[in-house]
Amino acid sequence: MRNLITDVPGIRIGNAHDARLASGVTVALFEELTVAGVAVLGGGPGTRETDVLAPENVAPGIEAVVLAGGSAFGLDAASGVQAWLRENGRGLQVGAVRVPLVAQAIMFDLLNGGDKDWGRYPPYRELAHAAVSDARETFALGSVGGGYGATTVNLQGGLGSASAATPTGFTVGALVIVNSISSAVIGEGPHFWAAGLEENGEFGGLGLPATVTPAMRRLAWKGAPVRATTIALVATDAKFDKGMAKRLAISAHGGLHKALRFAHGFTDGDTVFAAATGRNARPVDVDAVIEICAVAGDCLARAIARGVYEASARPGSPLPAWKDRFGK
Amino acid sequence: MRNLITDVPGIRIGNAHDARLASGVTVALFEELTVAGVAVLGGGPGTRETDVLAPENVAPGIEAVVLAGGSAFGLDAASGVQAWLRENGRGLQVGAVRVPLVAQAIMFDLLNGGDKDWGRYPPYRELAHAAVSDARETFALGSVGGGYGATTVNLQGGLGSASAATPTGFTVGALVIVNSISSAVIGEGPHFWAAGLEENGEFGGLGLPATVTPAMRRLAWKGAPVRATTIALVATDAKFDKGMAKRLAISAHGGLHKALRFAHGFTDGDTVFAAATGRNARPVDVDAVIEICAVAGDCLARAIARGVYEASARPGSPLPAWKDRFGK
Numbered sequence: 001m002r003n004l005i006t007d008v009p010g011i012r013i014g015n016a017h018d019a020r021l022a023s024g025v026t027v028a029l030f031e032e033l034t035v036a037g038v039a040v041l042g043g044g045p046g047t048r049e050t051d052v053l054a055p056e057n058v059a060p061g062i063e064a065v066v067l068a069g070g071s072a073f074g075l076d077a078a079s080g081v082q083a084w085l086r087e088n089g090r091g092l093q094v095g096a097v098r099v100p101l102v103a104q105a106i107m108f109d110l111l112n113g114g115d116k117d118w119g120r121y122p123p124y125r126e127l128a129h130a131a132v133s134d135a136r137e138t139f140a141l142g143s144v145g146g147g148y149g150a151t152t153v154n155l156q157g158g159l160g161s162a163s164a165a166t167p168t169g170f171t172v173g174a175l176v177i178v179n180s181i182s183s184a185v186i187g188e189g190p191h192f193w194a195a196g197l198e199e200n201g202e203f204g205g206l207g208l209p210a211t212v213t214p215a216m217r218r219l220a221w222k223g224a225p226v227r228a229t230t231i232a233l234v235a236t237d238a239k240f241d242k243g244m245a246k247r248l249a250i251s252a253h254g255g256l257h258k259a260l261r262f263a264h265g266f267t268d269g270d271t272v273f274a275a276a277t278g279r280n281a282r283p284v285d286v287d288a289v290i291e292i293c294a295v296a297g298d299c300l301a302r303a304i305a306r307g308v309y310e311a312s313a314r315p316g317s318p319l320p321a322w323k324d325r326f327g328k
Numbered sequence: 329m330r331n332l333i334t335d336v337p338g339i340r341i342g343n344a345h346d347a348r349l350a351s352g353v354t355v356a357l358f359e360e361l362t363v364a365g366v367a368v369l370g371g372g373p374g375t376r377e378t379d380v381l382a383p384e385n386v387a388p389g390i391e392a393v394v395l396a397g398g399s400a401f402g403l404d405a406a407s408g409v410q411a412w413l414r415e416n417g418r419g420l421q422v423g424a425v426r427v428p429l430v431a432q433a434i435m436f437d438l439l440n441g442g443d444k445d446w447g448r449y450p451p452y453r454e455l456a457h458a459a460v461s462d463a464r465e466t467f468a469l470g471s472v473g474g475g476y477g478a479t480t481v482n483l484q485g486g487l488g489s490a491s492a493a494t495p496t497g498f499t500v501g502a503l504v505i506v507n508s509i510s511s512a513v514i515g516e517g518p519h520f521w522a523a524g525l526e527e528n529g530e531f532g533g534l535g536l537p538a539t540v541t542p543a544m545r546r547l548a549w550k551g552a553p554v555r556a557t558t559i560a561l562v563a564t565d566a567k568f569d570k571g572m573a574k575r576l577a578i579s580a581h582g583g584l585h586k587a588l589r590f591a592h593g594f595t596d597g598d599t600v601f602a603a604a605t606g607r608n609a610r611p612v613d614v615d616a617v618i619e620i621c622a623v624a625g626d627c628l629a630r631a632i633a634r635g636v637y638e639a640s641a642r643p644g645s646p647l648p649a650w651k652d653r654f655g656k
Contacts, residue, residue, distance in 0.1 A: 041578055043575050167547075181618070182622075186524065193524070195540070196514065196521070196536075196540035196544075196545060197540070197545060198540075199542075207538045207539045207540070208524075208536040208537065208538060208539070208540065209536065209538075210535045210536060210537075210538055211535045211536070212523070212524035212525070212526075212535070212536065214527075216524075217524060217525060217626075219495075219619060219622050219623070221615075221618055221622075223615065224614055224615060226614070226618075244594075247371050247594055250369055250592055251590075251591075251592045251593060251594075253369075253585075253592070254584075254585035254590060254591060254592060255585075256582075256585075257581075257582035257583075257584075257585035257586055257625070258585055258586065261622075262579075262582060262621070262622040262625055262626075263579075263582060264578055264579045264581070264582060264621070265579060265617075265618040265621050265622065266572075266575055266579075266614060266617040266618050266621060267614060267618065286552055286554070286594060286595060287549075287551065287552060289593070289594040290509070290549055290554075290593040290594050290595065291547060293590070293592070293593050293594060294510075294547050294549075294589075294590040294593060295547070297585070297590055298545075298590075
């Protein structure tokens with residue numbers, strides 16, 4: 001196990017970013033058409049092809065999920081992935097043509113100090129093409145890909161991932177760009193809200209403070225204009241239909257609440273996709289669904305903490321990185 | 329402040345339960361037609377008049393919210409509240425008649441040891457009439473009203489409530505029936521998952537364990553047939569429209585994830601209503617909405633812990649109460 005979403009067989013991750021732009025793209029490429037769902041629970045989302053995922057709509061699956069910066073301009077990224085899929089003969093067969101379906105969510109990183117003066121063509125399409133061309137099973141976390149320009153209210157955000165095997169024998173993983181409206185750490189200290197779920201010291205092994213004072217839990221968020229959104233993909237190797245994939249996406253949102261001071265506010269666009277590769281032939285009963293949903297929430301919480309833990313300071317950003325502030 | 333949802337002016341709470349039935353009803357009575365919203369995020373809900381609350385639908389508000397046991401049979405309860413409202417001349421004027429709109433969610437307590445052999449007429453309608461007739465500003469928590477028959481996987485559940493004033497000057501409160509599929513405490517110990525949010529020792533003041541071991545976070549849930557659902561109401565005195573009330577309901581769901589090992593699984597019907605009495609004339613800007621949403625999630629998390637903390641052991645239930653197991 002790599003403790004990455006790629007522990008779920010059939011998923012590869014590609015990353016590309018531009019330091020001058022202070023933004024980037026992360027692509028989760030499915031090795032074949034994959035059942036997926038989505039739950040948009042934030043109040044300021046930016047998405048593409050989410051309606052395709054509705055259980056009552058026809059498409060049986062999608063080829064990839066894109067998580068990107070750039071706010072609404074970043075929605076060009078899925079087009080770059082489509083171009084790559086077309087070049088590689090992928091897509092839903094419709095008569096004589098193939099239509100590659102790619103779902104996407106973006107987060108807001110337009111005011112993070114990067115050079116956003118891109119003229120007529122935002123760079124996200126090309127970044128996405130580069131990212132998917134380099135999709136692989138092992139990838140770095142932190143200030144990488146779509147997480148490059150990410151921030152929380154008090155620390156650098158970043159790209160996170162985590163995985164787990166369920167007791168029943170399924171594999172679950174999460175991938176996230178942590179650009180939260182609030183914070184992944186308790187107050188101004190080093191402890192992560194998700195510490196109760198931490199596996200093997202994956203984000204420093206500091207545990208929890210015995211007491212959380214009112215000052216430590218004081219609400220703080222990115223003020224207007226709010227520059228937030230946490231976007232994620234969770235995945236399992238279980239065989240789910242589209243309805244169950246949507247259930248998985250809804251449940252996994254719990255990871256945001258477990259790992260962040262708060263989420264799903266009015267102005268963030270918190271969105272979670274869920275994918276089920278179906279490569280594990282084990283029967284899926286009700287308890288298996290419950291377990292996969294709960295473990296996916298845990299994985300997403302851990303991935304959020306890891307994304308912040310692994311981030312680096314970035315030129316042009318006043319925010320410190322967790323490791324610079326608290327690392328040994 | 330009473331640390332109850334009734335700290336939000338314009339809301340009174342009535343409770344009624346039947347010990348032999350091992351179930352009951354909790355009614356939140358609004359003193360006037362009140363803007364409300366709902367977010368159904370569990371996979372096995374039982375609800376009534378939730379479509380009325382949709383922002384695109386016509387009704388400007390509702391008169392009451394009912395939280396009850398009895399599973400689908402308990403949906404009779406809203407009828408009892410309607411009858412009381414009619415007797416008291418309340419309801420939306422439609423020509424010469426008044427139609428009192430009452431929203432409701434139920435939870436599953438049919439297999440909790442109570443006598444459910446009620447024949448043709450489930451008792452929830454009469455319990456609800458009794459409850460609303462006795463609605464008041466002060467009420468007990470724990471094994472009371474709709475929380476009487478509630479359970480978690482390892483301890484008695486119950487009725488919880490909490491409130492807070494936001495820094496900006498709004499009041500927020502939560503009311504919940506904790507009948508969770510999982511647990512409000514960490515492992516088999518006394519610590520609550522919500523302890524980081526606890527105010528003034530309201531659920532024992534034990535704080536958090538410094539380390540949460542894998543055994544302490546081991547997933548446990550009520551096995552099939554799953555007897556779960558956590559149902560809640562959050563409220564504020566701010567002036568919200570129906571869309572913002574729905575946003576508040578969505579955001580407040582975070583309280584379930586903060587206070588419970590997990591939530592929103594496949595078979596629970598976790599549902600949160602939100603009400604905005606509008607009695608606070610202070611202008612509501614974006615930051616105020618964010619703050620109210622975040623504080624509502626905190627209040628709901630605290631209410632969940634309080635519901636379990638205040639519960640009593642119940643004849644016919646094998647589950648201990650928190651106070652019997654851990655109280656001094």
